[in-house]
Amino acid sequence: MKKAAILYDFDKTLCTKDMQEYSLIPSLGYENPGEFWDEVTELSVRHKMDGISAYLYMLKKKFDETGSPLCKDMFYHLGRDIVLYPGVDTWFSRINAYARRHGFLMEHYIISSGMKEIIESTPIADEFTKIYACSYYYENGTAQWPAQIVNYTTKTQYIFRINKQTLDENDDKKVNEYVDPKERPLPFSRMVYIADGLTDVPCMKLVKEHGGKAIAVYNPESPKAYDVAKKLMEDGRANYMAEADYGEDSRMEKLMQKIIDLMQADDLLEEYEGVIQ
16 A cells, blocks of 8 residues: 655644643743743844754753753653644544545654654654654753754755655665655655644645645634735645644545545556556
C-alpha cells in the first residue's frame, strides 16, 4: 500500500492558541501571555536573534529566575491543558480509514516551532509518525541548551526528510543525498500541509509548488485568523482554506476526502502515462 501524509503545524492549527499559553507561561506569573512574547520580541530585535532562539532562551531564563529551573518533567504535564479544536481527537482514525479504502496508508507528522515535550504529552501524540519541534538538551533532567530549533525556514528540511523517508533529524547525509523524485518513497503529490499562519508560507509554498496541497485553517471566532487564511489564499500560498473544525462531515473532513480521491485518481492515471498503444 502506498504512503500518503498529512503534515501539520500545531499551535492554532490543531489547538486554539500557542501551546505555551495554556499553563506554561502563566506558571511564570504572567496574567497576559502577550507580555512574555513582547519581551521575547524585544530581546530578539535588540540582539538580532532568531525569534525561536530568543524564546527558548527567555523561557529558560525566566524559570531560572524563579529558583525553579526548567525541567523536562514539567513539560510532560502540560499537554493535558491544551484545548484541541473540535473533532481532532477522532480525526486521525476517520481519515486513516478513508485513505485505506482508497489504497493509501496515511501517515501524520507534526512540524512545529512549539515544544516537542508538550506535544508528546497530548492525548493525540501517538497518532504521529514523527513529531518535529523545538526541544532542549537536558542534564539530570534540567534544561541546559536548545537541542532542536525549528523556525519557519528550517521547517522545510523536515518536508524533505518525509519525502525521502529519512526521518532521523540527526541524519544530515541521507537527507542531502540526491534521489530521483520518482524514486522517493513519499512524493510531494501525496502530501497535504495544514497550517494557520504567515510563518508557514515556506512550507506551504514548497508542498504546493511540488504537486501537493496546502490548507490554511483559521479559528472561526477570530476575524484576524480568517483574514490571515484569506491572504494565504489570495497570495497563492494555499490551495484551500477551512475553519479549524475537524469533526465528522465538517468542511475540513470533506475537503480531505476529496484530496484523497484526487490522489487515487492521479495514482491510477500513472499506469497510463507514457504508454504507447
